[in-house]
Amino acid sequence: MNIILNIYRVLLLAVLLAIWEGAASLGLVTEFTMSRPSRIFAWLGGALVDGFFWMNILVTVRETLLGLLIGAVLGILSGFALAQWRGAFRLLEPFIMALYSLPRVALAPLFLVWFGIGEGSKVALAASLVYFVLLLNTYTGIREIDRNLVNAVRTMGASRGFIARRVLLPSSLTFIFAGLRISIGLALIGTIVGEMIAGQYGLGQMIARAGNMFDTAQVFGIIIVLAILAVLASEGMKLLERWVMRWRPTTETH
Amino acid sequence: MTAEAKLRVEGLSLDFGNDERGLRVLANVNLDLKRGEFCTIVGPSGCGKSTLLNLIAGLMPPTGGQCYLDGKPIKPGMPSIGYMFQSDTLLPWNTALENVRLPLEAVGRKDEGLCLDLLKRVGVGDFADAYPWQLSGGMKKRVQLARLLAQQPEVLLMDEPFGALDAQTKLLIQEELLRLWEKSGLTVLFVTHDLSEAISLSDRVLLFSARPGHVKEEYEVPLARPRNIEAIVQDPQYNDLFVRLWRSLKEEIQLS
Numbered sequence: 033m034n035i036i037l038n039i040y041r042v043l044l045l046a047v048l049l050a051i052w053e054g055a056a057s058l059g060l061v062t063e064f065t066m067s068r069p070s071r072i073f074a075w076l077g078g079a080l081v082d083g084f085f086w087m088n089i090l091v092t093v094r095e096t097l098l099g100l101l102i103g104a105v106l107g108i109l110s111g112f113a114l115a116q117w118r119g120a121f122r123l124l125e126p127f128i129m130a131l132y133s134l135p136r137v138a139l140a141p142l143f144l145v146w147f148g149i150g151e152g153s154k155v156a157l158a159a160s161l162v163y164f165v166l167l168l169n170t171y172t173g174i175r176e177i178d179r180n181l182v183n184a185v186r187t188m189g190a191s192r193g194f195i196a197r198r199v200l201l202p203s204s205l206t207f208i209f210a211g212l213r214i215s216i217g218l219a220l221i222g223t224i225v226g227e228m229i230a231g232q233y234g235l236g237q238m239i240a241r242a243g244n245m246f247d248t249a250q251v252f253g254i255i256i257v258l259a260i261l262a263v264l265a266s267e268g269m270k271l272l273e274r275w276v277m278r279w280r281p282t283t284e285t286h
Numbered sequence: 287m288t289a290e291a292k293l294r295v296e297g298l299s300l301d302f303g304n305d306e307r308g309l310r311v312l313a314n315v316n317l318d319l320k321r322g323e324f325c326t327i328v329g330p331s332g333c334g335k336s337t338l339l340n341l342i343a344g345l346m347p348p349t350g351g352q353c354y355l356d357g358k359p360i361k362p363g364m365p366s367i368g369y370m371f372q373s374d375t376l377l378p379w380n381t382a383l384e385n386v387r388l389p390l391e392a393v394g395r396k397d398e399g400l401c402l403d404l405l406k407r408v409g410v411g412d413f414a415d416a417y418p419w420q421l422s423g424g425m426k427k428r429v430q431l432a433r434l435l436a437q438q439p440e441v442l443l444m445d446e447p448f449g450a451l452d453a454q455t456k457l458l459i460q461e462e463l464l465r466l467w468e469k470s471g472l473t474v475l476f477v478t479h480d481l482s483e484a485i486s487l488s489d490r491v492l493l494f495s496a497r498p499g500h501v502k503e504e505y506e507v508p509l510a511r512p513r514n515i516e517a518i519v520q521d522p523q524y525n526d527l528f529v530r531l532w533r534s535l536k537e538e539i540q541l542s
Contacts, residue, residue, distance in 0.1 A: 178373070178375075180373050180375050181375050183340075183343075183345050183371070184369065184371055184375035185377075185388065185392065186345065186363050187345070187363065187367065187369040188363075188365055188388065188389040188392040188393070188437055189363045189364060189365040189389075189392055189393050190392035191392075194391075194392055198377065198380075198388070198391075199377065202377070202379040203379075277379075279378065279380070279381075280378075280419075281419050
């Protein structure tokens with residue numbers, strides 16, 4: 033079933049690329065603005081045997097994963113803490129919502145000043161995007177918990193730490209993973225925007241340079257690589273989720 | 287009488303909100319449960335029966351009054367008081383056996399085969415490695431019963447534990463509970479709205495009034511132990527008690 037579906041997907045992609053290529057050959061779209069698949073793949077073919085391109089991929093992947101990890105860990109811990117101390121959440125809620133709603137890429141210039149022009153500022157920007165999503169999701173996950181589940185374990189004489197570990201954490205994992213799935217895209221946005229604004233390396237920096245030179249084939253080529261990275265990261269996250277939540281009904285699908 | 291009470295509830299009351307529009311949920315509830323007694327509370331919905339159990343277990347503080355276990359004030363989270371909730375409170379991410387082990391781990395006790403033994407005793411030994419979603423409603427209740435016993439409590443608080451089960455499953459698990467309790471010497475405070483359940487299980491039935499809840503009447507159940515449910519329902523004393531309870535309960539329901 034899945035094999036057939038995948039064949040159709042590949043066919044659909046091939047048809048779209050053929051139309052694009054054909055339109056470019058017939059002059060229906062300007063090659064200067066839209067490039068064409070054959071040129072994009074020719075550029076990719078060259079870039080993939082080039083150490084420089086791989087080094088940039090590695091930089092972007094490293095920044096993204098580090099930003100994801102730092103943002104997620106801090107976000108989950110903060111969400112947990114705020115769910116325990118409701119008073120603190122009520123005090124901080126307007127500030128959290130203000131920061132959450134703020135387009136955090138606007139913070140990029142500040143992060144450049146604070147964390148330098150290197151990888152630090154990109155990691156910080158990615159983490160700042162991830163942090164609030166995980167904070168709010170973890171907080172909601174713990175708020176939505178079945179109170180009787182907590183009460184039942186309380187009557188066993190369990191400590192708060194035991195309840196946090198055995199009840200609150202597992203129960204909020206659904207929300208945490210929902211946040212993590214969104215966060216892959218957010219971390220990539222943070223990293224790429226950070227690289228585009230300033231820096232030396234990374235796929236964002238390459239896109240910025242290629243754009244300045246009107247090298248649309250290269251821009252498309254890098255976008256394809258980014259799309260593949262995003263898909264790989266999402267699949268990896270799905271596998272992690274399935275493993276962590278292996279207690280769930282096997283019939284359940286997402 | 288007072289000295290030998292296993293569980294003692296003294297002048298317990300609870301108000302929600304403290305102005306004149308506030309709601310009085312419980313008004314001066316007094317109970318004494320003897321060691322090894324099976325006592326049931328029946329009453330109209332919303333009369334505060336479940337709230338009473340929550341107060342005894344220390345899950346919320348009362349407005350007034352105090353509860354005692356063996357003459358000592360009850361503190362929240364005492365493992366010697368076991369609580370079985372109306373809803374399913376098995377942890378979905380743990381297997382049946384892990385769930386039964388939970389009360390041991392909560393207080394740092396080691397499981398030396400006790401938990402699997404308990405699962406076998408309640409008839410679900412073959413499902414030790416199953417997750418709750420793989421179990422039927424009746425099986426889940428059995429696992430919860432095993433978990434309750436694993437806690438090694440002295441007093442059981444049971445809040446309509448079998449309310450959501452179908453009639454046949456309910457009868458089976460009631461027999462199971464009787465069988466386990468008769469050998470255990472446990473003191474049980476059981477809340478239900480099912481009069482036949484109240485009569486067939488308990489030594490004493492307390493009838494709660496409409497809100498604000500308090501003990502309105504008290505009935506001794508004159509049926510011999512050990513009991514078996516088929517025999518009980520044919521007993522004329524059972525029918526007589528059922529009718530008396532129902533008449534009195536009906537008045538309270540019409541008031542509420």
